[in-house]
Amino acid sequence: MQKIRNIVFYIFMLMLALQSYDLSAKNRFPKPEFESGHTQPKTITPSPRTLILEYLDVMVLLVSISLISWLILKKRSRKGVFLTGIFSILYFGFYREGCICSIGSIQNVVLALFNTQYKIPLTALLFFIIPVLYTLFFGRTFCAGICPLGAIQDIIAVKPIPVKIWLEKVLGIIPFIYLAFAILYAATASDFIICRYDPFVGFYRFDASFMMFVIGGLLLLIGIFIARPYCRYLCPYGALLNIVSRFSFIHMKITPAECINCKLCENSCPYSAINIPATHREKEKTSVMVKRYIMLSLILPVLVVAGGFITSNFHENLAMVNHKVKLASEILHNSNYGIKGKEAIEITAFKSSGQTVTQLNTEAAAIIAEFKTASWFTGAFIGLVIGLTLIGLSVFKYHVDYTPNKASCLSCARCMDYCPVLPEKKL
């Protein structure tokens, strides 16, 4: 009975189709005309967040970064920095769920520079540029309490212990390596690794994969004792601001007037970012110094070339992150993504896409070639950073007073409370 009913229905539909509308002409089952006068509901397509709100984010960034810079440089208020940090955790963290963020915007900028099709939203570009400019003028005030990732770590740094200088320097290279690879993968349009391995975004969303939850939780736990582990030893945007901040026009100072070398602030910095006065360098034999000078001037080019050479040797492995290269490799080796028993979804999808294996291989080969060139730069950059770190370690730095280390100081304003010097009264 049911079958007959269906057949009758199809014939009826077919007849309807002959006098049907243009839209339903290509449909297997044309749209019925209802005799009962039924009104067809409208397809509901919920709209995305409006554009105005995206620009509001930029405004909030501008206002809050201006505010925190004023609080640090003029008001010298740790409390103000703390409260701004709470605000940015709430706004950029919980409300905006960690997206949009300046750290991730590196990748948008790089992708826009290297990819012809990608159009970068103005908001992403502004989120990249504004903190860089503010850092150039006022030091790393963005890191102090505007970045939601920094702010959450800043408020949990309750029992900071100092990190040995050699460890600090070694770990301090990681952000540059991270930056180099983030640029490599963004430039080749393969992946946005900064966003993918953002440790705290899962907390802001109350939703994370198990691995990222563990990593984020561990970083927060470590962060109680070693202040801001992500900012200091991982953050690629921090690496960028680290360089820019060295040349900042104005930078926060520990003391409001003249430093009296009282040593009270010496241990106040949770990030070991205070330059301890050093006025006398140890006398060394000239021959030792000359030898070191020659070594250092040789080691830099050697490290750059070696870094480039080694990394470019791994370019095929690095390119595996790109899904097209991965697909081509899986098809070439017939390995089916390591799945036994049934065909991998990727391969099924590829077969139904109508593309030939030759076309795929040509595309993959082009991407691998890109990786070969790009990984030279990546490796050379890493070599350069290691070389410059070595040189930086062997250069004597002359300091009379206690000053913040402009590169690693995150402008959190903790040290200011320790300074007994009163500001000079204006007469």
Place this chain on the structure above:
Amino acid sequence: MGTEKDINGISRRDFFRKGMQWAVLLGVGGLSAALISKTTAGKTVWQIDTKKCTQCGRCALNCVKSPSAVKCIHAYDLCGYCDLCGGYFRPGVIMLTTAAENQLCPTSAIKRKFIEEPFFEYDIDKKLCIGCSKCVKGCGSFGNGSLQLQIDQSLCDNCNDCSIARNCPSNAISRIDASKPYLMLGLRENNQWKNK
């Protein structure tokens, strides 16, 4: 070192600093200039191109949100209002009833409503839909393909790097302009369909 002033009154360190300050400023300026033609004042959102979608079911699992921001959206304009709906019923059902064992949807998100002989209307309860694509596959292989997987823009966090886009085997997900945030068939603006 570096603190002694030379004859002009500028120390080497100051000179280096000034130079680098200008370098950063020029760098930012140059970057903006280079990207100005590639900047869009608007906004982009992620969306599934239903023509490319192969209904593999990964959208339900790979979205950073749980349940996924990908939902099945019904383009009523394309729907044939079939009695035997390939998106509603499991293959090989004997009775065309709304009994749970007959339904394809694992969460019973599709509601079947009788309109008139022999037409039935299918509505999707967004709250129940998990974006598993079972109904989409069923409708597409048998019917008109009016059930389509789309990213619900009110639920999507618009991540910088879409997690399902990365895992999509058929590259169906891409950034599109936010002024037209849906890429599905059978969408017509301000269309009220009423007969008689």
